[in-house]
Amino acid sequence: GNSVTQMEGPVTLSEEAFLTINCTYTATGYPSLFWYVQYPGEGLQLLLKATKADDKGSNKGFEATYRKETTSFHLEKGSVQVSDSAVYFCALTIQGAQKLVFGQGTRLTINP
């Protein structure tokens, strides 16, 4: 089946630290991969995406590379800010289907 496994949280970092949130997947077809971010009390916002192997998605200083050989899509940021505190979800869709399959989410807290 199709599934997404994320690094367990919560993750707490100091401002300007380097961030990695691990995400691995299993898929029966050719997935598109997404990172969504959820700020407190809000819905999800698309952070970045990659639709084929070796693509790199990037936005707001965050990056993730679609690694087919390791079935991974790890989220990274070189220097986090307090405003990055949120819950981050890794997700996939399979070609020909539109349903999103989500990981369980990783809560990130950045301390000043």
Next chain:
Amino acid sequence: DGGITQSPKYLFRKEGQNVTLSCEQNLNHDAMYWYRQDPGQGLRLIYYSQIVNDFQKGDIAEGYSVSREKKESFPLTVTSAQKNPTAFYLCASSTQGASNQPQHFGDGTRLSIL
């Protein structure tokens, strides 16, 4: 601005009562979705609709019902058969037939039991 509007933001249900959550979009998207979010868990799909007057069950459809009479609207009814309805409910929409296109989400409705 185009987007998805969910209402109300907070909703309370009495025992044995059905409640309906509203979801409206002006993005001209064909596909719409309802998800349930519980603390510490990812989102789980309740129902989805790819076109007007058609919808399919997701992974946790029991105790819920939907309708899709208009392209812009996809209301979700939480029935009395749903024994554990307390959760955060999220509505989303997307372009039909494009699995590489992202879903756009509303700000959610938080449902609690009185």
